[in-house]
Amino acid sequence: MSGLQVNVLRHPRVANVIMWVVSKCIGRPSFRSLGIVLFEALFARQAIAALRGVDVIHHIGQAHELIGFAAAAAARKLGVPFVIQPTVHPGQWGDSPFDFYLYQQAQGLFAITNFERNFLESCGLSGPFFIVGNGIDNRTDGNANRFRQSYSLEGPIVLFLGRKTPDKGYTLLKQAFSLVQAQRPDAKLVCMGPTPGEQPSQVCLEVKDGVLELGFGSEQDKHDALAACTMLCVPSEGEAFGLVYMEAGRYAKPVIGRRLPVLEELLGRQGAGLLVGRAYGEGNQVGLDVIELKDAILQLLNDPQLAEQLGKNADQVSEAFIWSRVVTRFETAYRNAVANKTVSLECLSQTN
Missing domain, CATH: 3.40.50 (Rossmann fold)
Known part of the structure; x- marks a missing residue:
């Protein structure tokens, strides 16, 4: 502080x-x-x-x-x-x-x-x-080339930022990405964030099976990753706001998230994100399966115009939330x- x-x-x-x-x-x-x-x-x-x-x-x-x-x-x-x-x-x-x-x-x-x-x-x-x-900080100073060169990354990057826990959608995303690779072997998944202390560390500084596992990074590391990525995908089970989607928006990056009411309000109604899943029960629960998430990732990888438009809209939306x-x-x-x-x-x- x-x-x-x-x-x-x-x-x-x-x-x-x-x-x-x-x-x-x-x-x-x-x-x-x-x-x-x-x-x-x-x-x-x-x-x-x-x-x-x-x-x-x-x-x-x-x-x-x-x-x-x-x-x-x-x-x-x-x-x-x-x-x-x-x-x-x-x-x-x-x-x-x-x-x-x-x-x-x-x-x-x-x-x-x-x-x-x-x-x-x-x-x-x-x-x-x-x-x-x-x-959010009004930052767009991430260095995409530095990030890609640091880890020898080429091709499209799907970025996950957050705790590597099931409730943040980490496990589901890895399962979906394994299916994505069958159609887009050029794509890479980069996961950046801490692993809960009771679980084995999920860190591997080399790409393995199309996946790069990074640990908790600095703010600059995070912004370099945002600058380098093709899209942000964080299919969390719950969000009070979702700062990371807005941070990606400052870089005009398309985002994928669950169709949570909060994200529908902030992103979906403005066409600023690709929201997936179906609401069930009462309140804030949204079910999402591996196939639907895989299809959403492929949709953005295969439709650059859609990805670009979502990114532009996310940039405009995020403007309202700079500090x-x-x-x-x-x-x-x-x-x-x-x-x-x-x-x-x-x-x-x-x-x-």
């Missing part, structure tokens, strides 16, 4: 026993209130000291981290608005009754998309809501939250 003041909240070692009790309480709905009280007793005073003098307190996340409750307590004590940015993945995380108990304590809810706001409203939250989006524009939306939301809090306090004083 270069250039930013960071205050770390800590509990004394002697309080480890209390934290153990808190962990047991949080796992049992009937004891959660006790867990929250104990957690606030340990951390609320520190939070108040660290946050004294601020105009608004902004919590990013859900309830199970518990720090949101200490932040809410600090906001009440300091008399400042408390806002939450839940980053909900409906049906996956952030939508439990415990989470909504925390969200109800906020004077404002920052939603990343209209889909998230509509979902929160449908669950009974009244807001006020502020649609802020998410921010300078997103910061303006956050500033407006903060000012509204402070103004709403001031009005509420004035109304309260008039009734007393």
Whole structure:
């Protein structure tokens, strides 16, 4: 966090026993209130000291981290608005009754998309809501030649960026790409990202069976890969926003993702991405099989005009989410939250 003041909240070692009790309480709905009280007793005073003098307190996340409750307590004590940015993945995380108990304590809810706001409203939250989006660096300085030369890559590149886990679509993509190669042996799949600690490392710095497995790369490595790729393919099972698709958009690269409601809102309706799969159940689930994903990759490989148009549209869409524009939306939301809090306090004083 270069250039930013960071205050770390800590509990004394002697309080480890209390934290153990808190962990047991949080796992049992009937004891959660006790867990929250104990957690606030340990951390609320520190939070108040660290946050004294601020105009608004902004919590990013859900309830199970518990720090949101200490932040809410600090906001009440300091008399400042408390806002939450839940980053909900409906049906996956952030939508439990415990989470909504925390969200109800906020004077404002920052939603990343209209889909998230509509979902929160449908669950009974009244807001006020502020649609802020998410921010990306306005970068197009990736060096395609450097990336290709570093790994002796020729031909079209399908790029995967993210954790190498099934929920990010990594396993499905590798299966689909093995079928792609039967028709397009010139294509390469580059996977860049960390492997979960409990799994064998998926890193091989040479192309093997058309696949290059890279580990966690630097920001420059990532941008070099984006500049070099023919398309980005990250068929995640869930997304709150999908920053990586927007980052690819800055390079006018076509993207493939699941037809998730969030991506449909941000990319699909603008013709800025090739979205695949079929919704099932309620909420945010989209089924996708190997054949459909294979066909989507081949469609972009075999139709350069379509790929180019999708990339141009993605470039236009991503323009709205560069940091300078997103910061303006956050500033407006903060000012509204402070103004709403001031009005509420004035109304309260008039009734007393």
